[in-house]
Structures are given as C-alpha cells and as structure tokens.
Amino acid sequence: MRYRSTRGDAARPRFCDILLEGLAPDGGLYVPEDYPQVDTATLARWRRIYHEQGYAELAFEILSLYIDDIPADDLRALLRRTYTAEVFGTGEIVPLRHLEDGLWLEALSNGPTLAFKDMAMQLLGQLFEYELARRGETLNILGATSGDTGSAAEYAMRGKRGIRVFMLSPHGRMSPFQQAQMYSLQDSNIHNIAIEGVFDDCQDIVKAVSADLDFKRRWRIGTVNSINWARLLAQVVYYFAGWIQATERDDERVSFAVPSGNFGNVCAGHVARMMGLPIAQLVVATNENDVLDEFFRTGVYRVRSSADTFETSSPSMDISKASNFERFVFDLLGRDAAQTRALFGEALARDGRFDLSAHPAFAHARERFGFVSGKSTHANRLATIADAWQRFGVMIDPHTADGVKVAREHQQPGVPMIVLETALPIKFAATIQEALGREPERPAKFAGIEALPKRVRVMPPEVERVKAYIETVCRAG
Numbered sequence: 001m002r003y004r005s006t007r008g009d010a011a012r013p014r015f016c017d018i019l020l021e022g023l024a025p026d027g028g029l030y031v032p033e034d035y036p037q038v039d040t041a042t043l044a045r046w047r048r049i050y051h052e053q054g055y056a057e058l059a060f061e062i063l064s065l066y067i068d069d070i071p072a073d074d075l076r077a078l079l080r081r082t083y084t085a086e087v088f089g090t091g092e093i094v095p096l097r098h099l100e101d102g103l104w105l106e107a108l109s110n111g112p113t114l115a116f117k118d119m120a121m122q123l124l125g126q127l128f129e130y131e132l133a134r135r136g137e138t139l140n141i142l143g144a145t146s147g148d149t150g151s152a153a154e155y156a157m158r159g160k161r162g163i164r165v166f167m168l169s170p171h172g173r174m175s176p177f178q179q180a181q182m183y184s185l186q187d188s189n190i191h192n193i194a195i196e197g198v199f200d201d202c203q204d205i206v207k208a209v210s211a212d213l214d215f216k217r218r219w220r221i222g223t224v225n226s227i228n229w230a231r232l233l234a235q236v237v238y239y240f241a242g243w244i245q246a247t248e249r250d251d252e253r254v255s256f257a258v259p260s261g262n263f264g265n266v267c268a269g270h271v272a273r274m275m276g277l278p279i280a281q282l283v284v285a286t287n288e289n290d291v292l293d294e295f296f297r298t299g300v301y302r303v304r305s306s307a308d309t310f311e312t313s314s315p316s317m318d319i320s321k322a323s324n325f326e327r328f329v330f331d332l333l334g335r336d337a338a339q340t341r342a343l344f345g346e347a348l349a350r351d352g353r354f355d356l357s358a359h360p361a362f363a364h365a366r367e368r369f370g371f372v373s374g375k376s377t378h379a380n381r382l383a384t385i386a387d388a389w390q391r392f393g394v395m396i397d398p399h400t401a402d403g404v405k406v407a408r409e410h411q412q413p414g415v416p417m418i419v420l421e422t423a424l425p426i427k428f429a430a431t432i433q434e435a436l437g438r439e440p441e442r443p444a445k446f447a448g449i450e451a452l453p454k455r456v457r458v459m460p461p462e463v464e465r466v467k468a469y470i471e472t473v474c475r476a477g
C-alpha cells in the first residue's frame with residue numbers, strides 16, 4: 001500500500017515513512033492510494049475471527065491491508081501486546097451495551113486513561129518503539145493538551161525505549177482527576193510541564209518550538225497529533241467490531257453516532273464504510289462548537305476564531321477547526337487534489353471559509369457517503385445524562401451524551417444505532433454532579449489517585465524556558 005497527499009504532492013510513501021510524520025510536504029494529509037475492498041465472505045470470516053480469536057486478530061486482518069513494510073509476524077505481535085484484557089478491561093476490548101430500543105453504546109474508554117484516544121495511542125506507542133529501534137533513532141514528543149490527548153500519549157509512551165514525552169498543560173485548569181492522571185506518572189521518560197496560562201498558550205509554545213527547524217532537528221522533536229494516519233487506521237477496527245456485535249447477518253446495516261471535534265474518530269468510520277462495511281449513516285454529533293454540523297447542514301465550512309470557540313462541558317470537542325476534515329472532503333470531491341488544495345490551502349487561508357452548497361458533490365455527503373449531523377448544548381447534555389441514569393441506570397459522560405442526543409434524532413426503523421462512548425464519567429465529575437447531584441462511579445484502580453505524589457514542573461508561558469528545559473533533559477541523557 002502506498003499513500004498520497006490530499007493536495008497532490010508527487011511522493012508515494014509507505015506506512016512506516018509516514019508513521020513518524022505530521023503533514024505531507026505540501027501541507028496536505030496522507031491518505032491511502034485506494035481503500036481495500038471487503039466483500040460479504042470476508043466480513044463473515046472477520047466475524048468468526050473476532051468471536052474466536054479476539055480483537056487483536058481482527059485488527060491484524062484490517063491493518064495488514066494498509067501496512068506492508070512491517071513483517072506480518074511482527075505486526076501481529078505488536079497488536080497482541082496492545083489489545084489485551086489487562087489493558088482494556090475486557091476480552092471484547094470494545095463491548096457493546098444496550099441502552100434502549102435500537103440504540104447501543106460501544107465502550108471505547110476502558111483503556112488506561114478512560115477515553116477513546118487510548119484505542120489508537122496505545123498502538124502508536126508500540127509502533128513508535130518498534131520503528132525507532134529498527135532505525136536506531138530516538139524521538140522527543142512535544143505536545144500541548146487540555147486533557148485527554150496528553151494523558152493518552154503519556155500512558156502509551158511511558159517506559160518506551162528511545163522515546164521521551166514533553167507535555168504542556170494549562171496550570172490548574174484541567175479537572176483534578178485529569179491532573180492526577182498525568183502528573184502522578186513517575187516514569188523517567190515522561191515530562192509534565194504546567195504552563196501558567198491557558199491551553200492556547202501551550203499550543204502557541206509548541207508551534208513556536210516546532211517552527212524552529214534547527215532546534216527541531218537537533219533535538220529530534222516530533223508530535224502525536226490527531227492527523228497521524230496510524231492513529232486513524234487503528235480506529236477503523238472498532239467500527240468493524242461494533243458492527244459484528246450488533247448484527248447476525250453479514251449484509252445487515254448499522255449506523256454510528258460519533259461525538260466529534262477534530263473529525264478523527266468519525267473519519268475512521270468513513271474509511272470503514274469506504275472499505276465496504278455496511279454502514280447506513282455516520283452521524284456527526286457536535287457540541288456548541290458546531291463547525292461540522294454547520295457544514296453538513298449548509299455546505300459552508302467556516303473556521304472559528306478563538307473568541308468564537310466556546311469553553312463547554314464537553315471540552316474535548318471544543319475545536320475551532322476540524323483538522324482531519326480535509327481527508328473526507330478529498331473523497332467527497334472525487335479525490336481531486338487541485339480542488340482540495342484550492343479549498344484548504346487557498347480559500348481557508350484567505351477567507352477562513354469555503355462554501356460547497358452549490359457544488360454538485362455536496363449532496364453526495366449525505367446520499368453517497370451517509371453523513372448526517374446535529375448539535376447538542378449544555379442543557380441537552382445535562383438532560384441526556386439524567387435521562388440515561390434515571391431510566392436505564394447507565395451513567396454516561398458529557399461527550400457520549402452529545403452523541404446519544406444527536407443519535408436519537410437520526411434513528412431509522414430496523415437499523416441498529418451504535419453510539420461511540422468516548423470517555424467515562426469520572427473524567428468529568430463536575431458536570432455529572434450538576435446533572436445527577438451525585439459523584440460519578442470510579443473504577444477501582446483510580447481510587448485515591450488525587451493524593452499521589454505529583455511530578456510536574458510549573459513554568460511561565462515563555463518559549464525559551466521550555467526550549468532550555470528540553471535541552472537540559474536531553475543533554476542529561
């Protein structure tokens with residue numbers, strides 16, 4: 001399998017060439033040259049594999065279609081080490097739970113940090129360690145987080161050979177549980193830096209450090225952001241596993257509802273559908289930051305300013321633009337790289353928006369690609385959490401609640417609707433308290449985590465201070 005940029009760059013790299021990279025050289029995103037097709041017989045075989053041999057073997061079947069530069073035995077071993085009952089809490093890895101008539105929850109958040117980002121990040125840790133060892137290289141991962149991504153990256157990379165993590169977070173602004181999750185890690189390759197500022201200050205520092213190409217090269221600085229193709233690919237697997245659990249026949253269709261921010265999660269659903277998984281609808285659920293809902297309703301994609309980006313009670317969906325969206329639009333435009341570049345490289349840079357409402361392809365978003373959307377507000381979130389608890393005794397987190405709210409608006413008779421559960425309630429205790437007047441359930445392994453000793457360095461929002469710290473750590477070896 002070769003990969004190509006959505007903006008037409010001539011290079012055709014393979015999987016391991018793009019594993020440690022971010023954007024393509026022309027600013028586009030990497031996509032596979034074509035989507036491997038699966039027929040009903042293959043789906044039937046994969047159904048048996050999942051039931052008899054488990055999630056890791058299913059993942060091997062899917063990922064080996066996209067990765068041909070890692071020997072099969074090595075890839076299989078990596079996947080078996082990643083998707084274990086010890087790490088993800090159950091043998092099914094992503095068990096389905098019935099909520100109400102025709103509506104299911106797929107649990108993606110029983111990994112180490114209790115959010116769906118573990119599903120991909122845990123594999124990324126294994127892949128990075130493997131590929132760096134093969135090349136005899138090391139990598140310093142620099143990132144900024146407002147919560148879920150940073151902790152998922154740290155728990156995936158802790159103790160990995162050849163890798164250090166420098167993670168910037170806004171001092172005192174994450175939930176006490178999230179702070180404890182990150183700062184209690186004692187691994188010597190994990191470095192928490194609490195910046196006296198907001199999340200945007202953290203992100204600005206990461207951008208400034210990455211823009212210093214000299215520094216970046218000398219200290220081998222890399223990232224693990226959501227546009228990484230390997231992360232997206234890892235997520236494709238749980239769409240197949242969800243469909244297998246919700247159906248009995250191999251031609252039966254299901255729909256998925258996905259709490260969305262950067263469009264990484266639901267883009268993996270799009271890839272699964274392009275491969276031939278019988279998905280009726282992909283339901284994009286947003287919160288008050290409704291960039292994506294606006295596009296799927298009107299055809300206008302309009303990036304928000306930071307003043308127009310709201311801080312909400314489903315904070316992991318608080319985005320001003322959807323960084324993976326270009327991958328879908330590329331397919332929507334019939335894989336026309338020149339048109340994709342004109343929209344994302346030129347129109348967005350110039351106007352901060354583009355308008356496909358009059359473009360013939362826009363109608364295809366719903367008709368051919370199955371996309372529909374909706375949005376949810378703080379009041380909707382509280383009501384949905386309270387309703388799920390009172391009627392079914394099921395406690396859901398605010399992001400999953402956004403998914404359930406929008407899923408109900410798009411249910412079709414006879415088509416199971418699977419809502420992806422993207423985090424556990426304990427990560428967002430204040431909102432659960434507001435909705436239910438009680439504390440969320442806490443998994444036993446997190447008892448008393450807030451009292452553990454913390455390993456974090458507090459710094460003012462100054463690029464030079466962060467650079468100096470990275471240098472000191474790297475020189476010390």
Ligand SMILES: *Cc1c(COP(=O)(O)O)cnc(C)c1O
Pocket residue numbers: 115116117148149226259260261262263264265266316317399422423
């Ligand atoms: C990251 C995240 C999302 C949004 O996922 P995208 O891939 O950015 O669309 C939703 N819910 C939770 C809990 C998350 O951590």
